[in-house]
Amino acid sequence: MLNRRCLVEYIMISTHRDLISCQDCGHLYDLPYVGHNQQLDCKFCHHVMLTHRPNWEHKVTAFTMAGIILFIVANVFPFIGLETAGQFQHSNLIGGVQALIHRKEFLLASIVFITIFLFPLLELIGVFYILLCRYMNIRAPFIGIIVHLLHISKPWGMLEIFLVGLAVASLKLGNFADIILGPGIYAFIGLVLTLIANNLYLSREDIWDWLKHDNFYSKEEGEAVMSCHCCEAHIGMSLLQDDNECPRCGTHIHLHHPHSIQKTTALLIAAFVLYIPSNLLPIMTTTQLGQESTDTLLSGVLHLIQSGDIPIAMVVFIASIVVPIAKLVVMAYLLWNVSINFSGNPKQMARLYRITEFVGRWSMIDVFVVTTLVALVQFGLLANIEPGGALLCFAGVVVLTMLAAETFDPKLIWKAYESKKIK
DSSP states (O other), X not given: OXXXXXXXXXXXXXXXXXXXXXXXXXXXXXXXXOOTTOEEEOTTTOOEEEEOOTTHHHHHXXXXXXXXHHHHHHHHSOOEEEXXXXXXXXXXXXXXXXXXXXXXXXXXXHHHHIIIIIHHHHHHHHHHHHHHHHHTTOOOTTHHHHHHHHHHXXXXXXXXXXXXXXXXXXXXXXXXSEEEEOHHHHHHHHHHHHHHHHHHHOOHHHHHHHHOOOOEEESSTTOOEEEOTTTOOEEEHHHHHHOOBOTTTOOBOOSSOXXXXXXXXXXXXXXXXXXXXXHHSOSEEEEETTEEEEEOHHHXXXXXXXXXXXXXXXXXXXXXXXXXXXHHHHHHHHHHHHHTOOOSOHHHHHHHHHHHHHHGGXXXXXXXXXXXXXXXXXXXXXXXXXXXXXXXXXXXXXXXXXXXXXXXXXXXXXXXXXXXXXX
């Protein structure tokens, strides 16, 4: 039954309807039945719109409680150590951050701290707060904001990438010293797995349905509606002409991301500018028995190949060389198509965008490798590793290209495609 409530100037229809919109291309569907562990894909761009996870609350509760315990253990107990020539050096989870702060690399230290400590911690606290309120059936303040922040901050928590970087650093140091693993590293591996599981099972749709069951708002029946990117409610276009706030969550709604093309272009240009010194300058400086040598991104890959670590060299080469270049090229290609001359298949462009958005963050592997080496290899005259000027530039490239992917509105692909069809 429709619940009609008077506002100041008009009557608003507020009800629940089984509708779903693709957040990538904007197409609207009647919501069909989705079975357990099944997912619903958009038939236009193949974006995953919904995944049904049964009993997700119990699983996410278990994962979150385990994650909080593992997070504490990973930070309290010894993490990884290095022993050579009777000298021992150890590091904890944020040892690299402390090493960077000691060298006055405050911006780089902030990036590493945010991605491997702050965001994972806030994710655990946020999910715990939501689950506690849900079990107590208390619709406490800020739950909706937390749900939205958990969604948009997901790419910025990079513990799994840090774990791969830690493995690469350990392989590089294997011939130089004995590596000692502490209990903290095992807790850290468990923490990475629990956070991945949390992201797989947490249901934003169910949480919003519990917070506010009504998900459809309009002035009149049959008018065009638009989906809220935060709570996925559907709002009539006539309501948005009067007020562009979502009646369900209060988020500002726009047909397209404001100034998407301009923001993405500016970020890409800045990333391209930083990519040049990140390849020309040394990424780290190694001093061993008084002899100093420097490594760039490419020479580090070549050293791994020469030492026989070809699989690891390929991982680093793809993450540090191929992915940044590919991301710059793909994003420039998409910008050209949506703003200047559209030519191509919109489905393929949408797929390219999603792949680029997903893999871009993995370029942080090299940043985490060098950060770990700087924290561990401090043996005085025997051996020392210091960060080079390229490290901050390269971290800037990764951050800027990630922001470029987030500011780019994939709906523009379909808008440009429809405009070309009309012509």
